[in-house]
Amino acid sequence: MTVNPLRAVSRSPDRRHILDRRRFLAGGLALATAPLAGAAALGQSSQPDVIIIGAGAAGIAAARKLAAAGITYALIEAGRRVGGRAFTDNAIFGLPFDLGANRIHFPAATEISTLGRVAGFDVARAPEAGRLYLGGKEATDSEYEGFVGAVRRAERAIVAAGDAGRDLPAARVLPDLGPWSASADFVTGPYLRGRDLADVSTVDVSHAEERELADVCRQGLGALIASLATPLTVQLDTAARSVDLNARRGVSVQTNRGTLQARMVIVAVPPTLLANGRLRILPNLPARYRTAVERIPLGAYDHIGFEWPGNPGGLRPDELVYFRTEAGRGYMLQARLAGTRLHSLDVGGDLAATLADATPGGVRAFLEEAITREFGAEAAKRIGRVHHTRWTKEPLALGAMSCAMPGAGNLRRVFLDVVASRLLFAGEHAHERLWGTVAGAWQSGERAAGQAITLLTGGKAG
Numbered sequence: 351m352t353v354n355p356l357r358a359v360s361r362s363p364d365r366r367h368i369l370d371r372r373r374f375l376a377g378g379l380a381l382a383t384a385p386l387a388g389a390a391a392l393g394q395s396s397q398p399d400v401i402i403i404g405a406g407a408a409g410i411a412a413a414r415k416l417a418a419a420g421i422t423y424a425l426i427e428a429g430r431r432v433g434g435r436a437f438t439d440n441a442i443f444g445l446p447f448d449l450g451a452n453r454i455h456f457p458a459a460t461e462i463s464t465l466g467r468v469a470g471f472d473v474a475r476a477p478e479a480g481r482l483y484l485g486g487k488e489a490t491d492s493e494y495e496g497f498v499g500a501v502r503r504a505e506r507a508i509v510a511a512g513d514a515g516r517d518l519p520a521a522r523v524l525p526d527l528g529p530w531s532a533s534a535d536f537v538t539g540p541y542l543r544g545r546d547l548a549d550v551s552t553v554d555v556s557h558a559e560e561r562e563l564a565d566v567c568r569q570g571l572g573a574l575i576a577s578l579a580t581p582l583t584v585q586l587d588t589a590a591r592s593v594d595l596n597a598r599r600g601v602s603v604q605t606n607r608g609t610l611q612a613r614m615v616i617v618a619v620p621p622t623l624l625a626n627g628r629l630r631i632l633p634n635l636p637a638r639y640r641t642a643v644e645r646i647p648l649g650a651y652d653h654i655g656f657e658w659p660g661n662p663g664g665l666r667p668d669e670l671v672y673f674r675t676e677a678g679r680g681y682m683l684q685a686r687l688a689g690t691r692l693h694s695l696d697v698g699g700d701l702a703a704t705l706a707d708a709t710p711g712g713v714r715a716f717l718e719e720a721i722t723r724e725f726g727a728e729a730a731k732r733i734g735r736v737h738h739t740r741w742t743k744e745p746l747a748l749g750a751m752s753c754a755m756p757g758a759g760n761l762r763r764v765f766l767d768v769v770a771s772r773l774l775f776a777g778e779h780a781h782e783r784l785w786g787t788v789a790g791a792w793q794s795g796e797r798a799a800g801q802a803i804t805l806l807t808g809g810k811a812g
C-alpha cells in the first residue's frame with residue numbers, strides 16, 4: 351500500500367491538491383524521540399512489569415517506550431523474526447524486497463524515518479506524484495482529469511457520508527462516476543483499504559487521515575523496523591495462547607513455552623487472531639470487544655514482485671503507476687523499487703483474496719497479461735523471477751491491514767481503553783486515524799506503553 355493517489359496523481363503542480371479533505375497536521379503529531387538509555391541492558395526480567403504479545407511495529411514501539419521509562423517487559427513473538435507485516439526479504443531476488451509494508455506513510459508522525467537514518471539506513475522521500483498510464487503511454491490531460499475527478503468524487507462522497515454519521519457500505523454512497531467508475535472503486539477500496547467498497551465502512555474512512563507524503567528506505571522498511579528492535583530482548587518462537595486477567599497478581603500469559611506472569615499485558619497482535627480464537631482472553635471480554643475484533647478484520651493486499659530489467663516501462667524509481675481499471679481487476683504498479691530492476695504489481699480486496707488461491711503459474715499469467723495490456727507483449731517478455739505474497743494465508747496475520755466493516759466505523763475506539771486496569775491493545779487496528787499503516791501501529795504501541803507507564807507509576811513517570 352502506498353501514498354494516496356487522491357493527492358498524488360498529477361503531472362502538473364496545479365493538479366496536486368485535488369482533494370478537499372482535512373489536512374494532516376504532521377508537525378502537531380510529531381513525537382519526541384525518546385532516548386533508549388540503557389535499553390541494551392534492559393532485557394526480560396523473570397517477572398516483568400509488562401508482557402507485550404507480538405513484535406511487529408506496535409510491539410517494538412511499546413517495548414522501546416517501556417524500556418526508556420525503566421519499566422521491565424517481556425516481548426514475546428510467535429514467529430522466528432520480528433517486524434510482523436513489515437518484513438524485508440533479501441533472498442528471493444538477491445535485493446531487498448518488502449513482503450509487507452514498504453512506505454513510511456505520515457513520516458512526520460513518528461520517529462521511524464529519523465531513527466532509521468540514525469541507524470544508517472537510506473531513507474528518502476518517495477516521489478509525490480504518481481502517473482496514469484493508458485495503452486503503454488502516459489495519459490492525456492483529459493484522461494488525467496477524468497481519473498482524478500472520479501477518484502476525488504468517490505472519496506468525497508464516502509467521507510461526507512461518514513462525517514454525517516451514516517455508517518454504510520462505501521459502495522452505496524458513490525455518485526455516478528462514468529467511465530472511470532471502476533478505477534475510482536479500485537483506488538478508494540482495494541488499493542487504499544484492502545477491501546472492496548461494499549465491505550468498507552464510510553465512518554471508518556471519514557476518521558482516517560489522508561495520506562500525503564511517504565518515505566522509502568533503500569534497504570527495506572522491514573529491515574529498518576527490525577533494526578529498531580535490536581536494543582530490545584525479544585523472545586522469538588513464543589506464541590501466546592491465552593491471557594488470563596484473573597491471575598492473583600496481574601496477568602498470566604500462557605505460551606507454547608510455559609506461563610509468564612506480569613502486572614500488565616499489551617496485546618499487539620492483529621484482531622483476526624483474536625477473532626478466531628488463536629489468542630484467547632479470559633475471562634471473556636464484554637461483547638463490544640468481540641464485535642470489534644470480528645467487525646474490524648484485516649483485508650487483502652498483496653505484492654506481485656517481479657524482475658523487469660532494462661526498465662522496459664520507461665519508469666522512474668519508486669514511482670506509482672495507475673491504469674484504467676476493468677471492474678474487479680484493479681492493480682497498480684510500484685516501479686523500480688529503490689531504483690532497482692524490481693517492480694511490484696499490487697492487488698487488493700476480492701481480487702487479492704482470489705489470487706491468493708492461485709498457483710504460481712496462474713499468478714505469473716495474471717502478471718504477464720497485465721503487463722502486456724499496459725505496456726505491450728515485448729515488454730512482458732522481459733519479466734524475470736516473480737514472487738507473490740499471500741498475506742491472507744499467513745497464519746500470524748491472516749490478512750494485510752484492518753478496515754472496519756459497514757456499521758463498525760466507531761468500534762476502533764474500544765481498543766484504546768484499558769481493560770480491568772491491566773490489559774491494553776496495540777496495533778495498527780488500534781488507531782482511529784492512522785489505521786492500516788506502520789505509523790499507526792507505532793503510535794498505538796507508544797500510546798499503550800504510555801498508558802501502562804501511567805498505571806504502573808501512578809503517573810510519576812513516562
Ligand SMILES: Cc1cc2nc3c(=O)[nH]c(=O)nc-3n(C[C@H](O)[C@H](O)[C@H](O)COP(=O)(O)OP(=O)(O)OC[C@H]3O[C@@H](n4cnc5c(N)ncnc54)[C@H](O)[C@@H]3O)c2cc1C
Pocket residue numbers: 351352403404405406407408409426427428429431432433434435436449450451452453454455588589590591618619620623628629651652653739741746747749750751776777778779785786787788789791
Ligand atoms: C502487502 C502489504 C503492504 C503494506 N504496505 C504498507 C505501506 O506501504 N505502508 C504502511 O504504513 N503500511 C503498509 N501495510 C500495513 C502495515 O504492514 C501494518 O499496518 C503494520 O505493519 C502492522 O503492524 P502491527 O504491529 O500492528 O502488526 P503486525 O506487524 O502484524 O505485528 C503483530 C506481531 O504479532 C505476532 N503474533 C501474532 N500472534 C501472536 C501470538 N499469539 N503470540 C505472539 N506473537 C504473535 C506476529 O507474528 C507479528 O510479528 C502493508 C501491509 C501489507 C500486508
